[in-house]
Amino acid sequence: MDSVPLWGIILIVVLVVIAVAAGVVLLRQFQNQTALAALQQRQRRLADLPLMDQVGTLAKMTLSGASLETFHRWQAQYNRLTEKEFPAVLNQLNQAGELNDHYRITQARRIVDTLTGRIADEERTAQDITDALAKITDVAQENQAAKQAAKERYKKLRKTILVQSFSFGSAITALQTALTAINESFAHVDVLESNGDHIQARTALGQINEQLDALQKEVNDIPPRVNELTNIFPGQAEELANGYDRLHDAGYRFFDINIPQELTKLDDDRQKAETLLRQNKVADLQAANKAIADHIDRLYDVMQKEIDAKADVEKMRGELHAFLTHAAVQNRTLQNEVRHLDESYVLTNDEVQTAARFGRQIAEAQERFTQDEQKIADQEAVFTLVAEDMKKIDSQLTAIEEKQVAMDKDLSGLETGEEIARQNLARFMMEFRETRREMGQQNLPGLPKQYKEFAEIVRQEIGKLDHDLNQVKINLEDITKQLIMTQEDLKTLKQRSADLIDAAALTQEILQYANALKQENPAVAKASSTATQIFNTTFDYPKALDTIATAVEAAEPGAYHRIESAYKDRKNQL
The missing domain is CATH 1.20.120 (Four Helix Bundle (Hemerythrin (Met), subunit A))
Incomplete structure (x- = not known):
């Protein structure tokens, strides 16, 4: 291609x-x-x-x-x-x-x-x-429906205001004026519609509905306030006035409040509220009525408190009178007992002054109670204040009684405490003598210096207890402290005495046992000589025992423990 x-x-x-x-x-x-x-x-x-x-x-x-x-x-x-x-x-x-x-x-x-x-x-x-x-x-079409609905509301409100005019009191004139204003607003809407200004007519209809809302609220709110001003408040004010007169005639008095003046002020406030009603100032009227209702409740409360307080006072009067008498008798008894005990005991908690102070407080309470009673008799008593005072007196007497009972309980233990102290002193003397006699029976060449010094301290403690318990006024608080110390020291002395006796006896037994060992064991012979010297010169029997026991145990292990066990067995059999 x-x-x-x-x-x-x-x-x-x-x-x-x-x-x-x-x-x-x-x-x-x-x-x-x-x-x-x-x-x-x-x-x-x-x-x-x-x-x-x-x-x-x-x-x-x-x-x-x-x-x-x-x-x-x-x-x-x-x-x-x-x-x-x-x-x-x-x-x-x-x-x-x-x-x-x-x-x-x-x-x-x-x-x-x-x-x-x-x-x-x-x-x-x-x-x-x-x-x-x-x-x-x-x-235009909506306006027709809205106008018809507004007119229906207007008719209902107008009917309510006309039929129930009595329930609106002096505000009826202002309500009727509001109806007239709304009716004129409807006429204005008609003019706007006939002129073809439908948008402005809609605005005007909105304003009419606002007027109707305000009027509806007034129709709802005013009747209860009118009822309060017309029926409730006057009835309550009259009841308060009558109640005050009856209470005053019955001897009731009130503190820090002048009820007649309060009732006058209450009437003035009602007149002011009536003015607000005529002016159709509903919000202010509601606030005014609320203040009046609170004022009335406060006056009722004041009167009721006095009535309740009088009942409390009547209940307390007899009980408090008996309580005061009982407290005074109890205090006199306590003061007599305190003065009597003060002659024999040193009272370390100012019982004399405290009992006397209780007596003065009871006398002051009695004086206040007498004054309250006199106010009641003279019909000058404010029962709320009297009730409060009597409750304080009752509380004060209760506190005093508790303290007096506690003091009496403490004082009642003084003589018992003295007796217990004497019993303990006698026991201390006996135990001290027995300890000395037991030491004397051991025929020991002498006693260690520290032991004799401690024995002397215990003797002096017992002597001081004997001296203090034979004073005109006994300080049991101090004696109690001495008892505790002397008992501990006597217990120590007895233990030391027992230790010396055991050490001396065991030393003598081991020295005898050592005689058979010392000829063949120079260490035992030397320890025997040293222990004998300590035993007879310094009288430190525990040291002498330790010296000879150590040597014998070294020469013949187990010998000391056999001698010690045999000694304890003989001692336990005594």
């Missing part, structure tokens, strides 16, 4: 490029045609909207005010849309079609893009005009 010449290849390439370019142009031309067809359809739908009918219908209606102003504003929008926008868009659609038909694809596409946004704006504007014009029509 012959090869294609170069010019042939170039021709083929050119033809291919032309074919591709033609295909692209045709494709874009088709796309433009499709887009233009869609835009034309949208534009026709806009032209077919019933905007002209809406505008025509409203133009025939008698509009004024806000409604007319709104109509004119949207009518101008309609005219601009139909007279300027629609023709301009139609002209551009035709121009784009011609350009596309003549294969001026790019120019046609730019117009398509511009028209897409412009027609979208037209659609939004057309919808806004439709909604606004429909709203004007709807407002």
Whole structure:
């Protein structure tokens, strides 16, 4: 096959490029045609909207005010849309079609893009005009329904006010004035509607509903307040006045409050509340009535407290009189006992002064009680204050009685304590003598210096106890401390004595046992000599025992323990 010449290849390439370019142009031309067809359809739908009918219908209606102003504003929008926008868009659609038909694809596409946004704006504007014009029509219809509903509310309220006029008291005039104002507002709505100002009429109807709401609240709130001012408060005030007179005649008095003045103020407050009622100041009236009710409750409470307090006082009078008598007798007995014991014992807790102070406090309480009784007899008693004072007296007497009983209990133990102390002293003396006698019976060559010094201390302690217990006034507190110390020291002395006796006896036994060992055991012989010297010269028997026992145990293991065990067995059998 012959090869294609170069010019042939170039021709083929050119033809291919032309074919591709033609295909692209045709494709874009088709796309433009499709887009233009869609835009034309949208534009026709806009032209077919019933905007002209809406505008025509409203133009025939008698509009004024806000409604007319709104109509004119949207009518101008309609005219601009139909007279300027629609023709301009139609002209551009035709121009784009011609350009596309003549294969001026790019120019046609730019117009398509511009028209897409412009027609979208037209659609939004057309919808806004439709909604606004429909709203004007709807407002007129809604106003009729709203006016009818408001008139029904008005009729009900007017009927309630007329039929129940007695329940509104002096506020009836203000309520009737409110009815008149609302009726005038309805007339104003009628004028607005007849003039075609439906939007302003809707605003006026909203104001009427606010008037009706306020009137409804007053119709609900005023009757209870009128009932309080007309029936409840006067009845309660009269009851308070009569109650005060009866209580005053019965001898009741009141502290820090002048009830007649309070009743006068209560009447003044009711008159002020009546003025608020006439002025139809419902919120202020409610606050005023609340204050009056609280004032009345407070006066009732004051009187009731005095009545209750008198009952408490009557119950306490006899009991407190008996309590005072009992406390005085108890105190005299206590003071006599304290003075008597003060002659024989040193009282370390100021019992004499304390008992006397209790007596003065009881006398002061008696004086207060007498004054309270006199006020009751003179019909000058404020029973709440008297009751409070009597409760304080009762509490004070209870505290004094508890302290007097505790003091008496403590004092009653003095003589018993003395007897116990003497018994312990006698026992100490006997045990000390027995200890000394037992030590004497051991025939020991002597006693260690420290032991003799400690024995002397114990002897002196026993002697001091004997001396202090034989004084005119005994300090049992100090003696008790001495008893504890002496008992411990005597116990120690007895233990030391027993230890010395055991050490001396064991030393002597082991020394005898050592005699058989010392000839053959120089260490035992030396220890025996040393222990004997200690035993007879320094009398340190434990040291002597330790010296010889150590040597013997070393020479003959177990010997010391056998001797010690045998000694303890003999001792336990005694």
